[in-house]
Amino acid sequence: MGIGKVLLMRVHQVLDDWMYVASVIDRLQLYIFLAIILAGTVGILIHAPHIFDFIDQSDIIHQILDSQDGSPIPEDK
Numbered sequence: 512m513g514i515g516k517v518l519l520m521r522v523h524q525v526l527d528d529w530m531y532v533a534s535v536i537d538r539l540q541l542y543i544f545l546a547i548i549l550a551g552t553v554g555i556l557i558h559a560p561h562i563f564d565f566i567d568q569s570d571i572i573h574q575i576l577d578s579q580d581g582s583p584i585p586e587d588k
Contacts, residue, residue, distance in 0.1 A: 556562055
């Protein structure tokens with residue numbers, strides 16, 4: 512085996528090592544990205560004030576149709 516083949520094999524080994532390191536870092540960044548996106552989505556949904564309230568849409572439609580100018584009638588609270 513000549514010195515050229517040994518050097519070429521060593522270069523390929525180093526390249527393969529760096530490709531492995533790059534794939535590990537890529538996978539780690541994917542997990543971090545997914546965790547941030549999921550945490551942000553859950554945080555937004557939890558802090559939305561009326562996201563889980565039931566809304567009777569037919570009642571709102573009747574209120575709009577019953578009003579004179581088409582604007583919704585304010586509810587008494």
